[in-house]
Amino acid sequence: MNLDEIRKDFPLLRENPNLCYLDNAAMALKPDCVIQAVDSYYSKLGVNVHRGVYKLSYEATDLYEEARNKVAEFIHADFENIVFTRGASASLNLVAMSYGLTFLKEGDEIITSELEHHSSHMPWNAVAEKVKAKVIYIPLNAEGRITVEAFKSVLTDRTKVVALTYVSNVMGYVTPIKEIIRLAHEKQAIVSVDAAQAVPHMPIDVKDLDCDFLSFSGHKLCGPTGIGVLYGKKELLEKMPPIEYGGDMADTVRKDSMTFKDAPYKFEAGTPIIAGAIGLGAACAYLEKIGMDNIAKYEYMLKEEALKRLKEIPNVVVYNPSCETGIIAFNIKGVHPHDAASVFDKNDVCIRAGHHCAQLITNWLGVYGTIRASFYMYNTLEDVERFAESVKEASEFFDML
Ligand SMILES: Cc1ncc(COP(=O)(O)O)c(C=O)c1O
Structure with missing residues (x-):
């Protein structure tokens, strides 16, 4: 997989180099072809x-x-x-x-x-x-x-x-x-x-x-x-x-x-x-x-890296640490997922917060909703870093309140 070449295929990424798009489970970006x-x-x-x-x-x-x-x-x-x-x-x-x-x-x-x-x-x-x-x-x-x-x-x-x-x-x-x-x-x-x-x-x-x-x-x-x-x-x-x-x-x-x-x-x-x-x-x-096997392995690697970073941040609860795909479901203790999402949005990090049209599992978890980061093959380790920084910022900001 050639990440640079892949990223060049996506106009939204070309035109917005600062965009950190981690809402791939909701919708994937579109390549030129x-x-x-x-x-x-x-x-x-x-x-x-x-x-x-x-x-x-x-x-x-x-x-x-x-x-x-x-x-x-x-x-x-x-x-x-x-x-x-x-x-x-x-x-x-x-x-x-x-x-x-x-x-x-x-x-x-x-x-x-x-x-x-x-x-x-x-x-x-x-x-x-x-x-x-x-x-x-x-x-x-x-x-x-x-x-x-x-x-x-x-x-x-x-x-x-x-x-x-x-x-x-x-x-x-x-x-x-x-x-x-x-x-x-x-x-x-x-x-x-x-x-x-x-x-x-x-x-x-x-x-x-x-x-x-x-x-x-x-x-x-x-x-x-x-x-x-x-x-x-x-x-x-x-x-x-x-x-x-x-x-x-x-x-x-x-x-x-x-x-x-x-x-x-x-x-x-x-x-x-x-x-x-x-x-x-x-x-x-x-x-x-690109190869579906390559995509699966790459997303998992990004998710594992992100998970490592989340473990270093106080107040973060991850609900699916053993997940075998590219999805992280988490919350920041004491913070409504939508409030946390506003910090991500300010940093141009797109994630999803809420019940994700799956209220049964949200109820099973006993929470109002979760924050979801979902990776795809055009995401980078820099995206992981930006994501982790936003989680840290949200955690620290709400800790002060
Ligand atoms: C697991 C799962 N099933 C079904 C759907 C429904 O897909 P659509 O909204 O494209 O019909 C979604 C959308 O998020 C989904 O994640």
């Missing part, structure tokens, strides 16, 4: 896909479908497994509203956890209420992790769905998802993986994981906003009904009947997110070139 891919589609084509019978539309369709192939390759899937959505939330909702409402019934059990982002567990709570299924939470261990043992303790013959995060957006812990999937399949339950924080930061192979569904957003992996992905096994996508109807997804339509295209197209009603998909394809190619 992604911006250019989106710009090129709008300036050279800018027409609709799948329907125009002219050269420009064929070209736009080719680019859109090439993007699907690129995304598929990135996670070791086939193009027919890739549904383009508005984002991870839309993908996770699609699984719940289509699969859940169709195949779950009264008394069935859905296993999830307190580590979930709201977009992962809330759709299943809504489905459970409608069909009278039961939502079961895996008891977290003392560190706040999901363990295989704890999963086994709640898995039953009534388990029909397991909906879990792969990497927690608050704690950064990696769920032992492959073993959980294997155990769930022994009970014929399907597993929906929220990989919004995993796909941008580590190599993902959906065939090796054998997950049934896997959801993520483009904007967290250097892609545009407004585009996301649902990976689904072909046999499941085939038997699931669409949840949106309209242009492009229909096959034959009569007054009293309608049929749909095959998956993935039956889940993409209306004009698709063409520019977003093309930009996402470019983002996947960009990350692949």
Whole structure:
């Protein structure tokens, strides 16, 4: 990994050399190649896909479908497994509203956890209420992790769905998802993986994981906003009904009947997110070139360095010291996370403070919220230093009050 070269690829970093951006779990910055891919589609084509019978539309369709192939390759899937959505939330909702409402019934059990982002567990709570299924939470261990043992303790013959995060957006812990999937399949339950924080930061192979569904957003992996992905096994996508109807997804339509295209197209009603998909394809190619293993190792190294510095600062409580990814969840004793955030902002250090749309784990920790620093491959050891200095300043400032 050539850090200088990588940083030059990001206009925001080029134009703001003083910016210390550590809110990567919320959104990643965009490299030139992604911006250019989106710009090129709008300036050279800018027409609709799948329907125009002219050269420009064929070209736009080719680019859109090439993007699907690129995304598929990135996670070791086939193009027919890739549904383009508005984002991870839309993908996770699609699984719940289509699969859940169709195949779950009264008394069935859905296993999830307190580590979930709201977009992962809330759709299943809504489905459970409608069909009278039961939502079961895996008891977290003392560190706040999901363990295989704890999963086994709640898995039953009534388990029909397991909906879990792969990497927690608050704690950064990696769920032992492959073993959980294997155990769930022994009970014929399907597993929906929220990989919004995993796909941008580590190599993902959906065939090796054998997950049934896997959801993520483009904007967290250097892609545009407004585009996301649902990976689904072909046999499941085939038997699931669409949840949106309209242009492009229909096959034959009569007054009293309608049929749909095959998956993935039956889940993409209306004009698709063409520019977003093309930009996402470019983002996947960009990350692949750097290497997902390299990215994972580098972020972990930065996080460990930051952790060492935090240990030297009084009043800092770190909630996830054993985290294996690039996320630090912490607080400064006696200081509201939002007050601390104002010190970071003054120093041009972007972090996130609050409940991170994951109130269950915030409640589990027994706090109002946490401060989160999340690293990506363009961050530097200087960023770590600036971050630690801001933590020190916030700790000293509030100690004086
Ligand atoms: C773990 C996790 N799941 C789901 C989401 C939802 O992603 P989006 O807001 O892009 O739909 C997020 C966003 O922060 C997340 O971190």
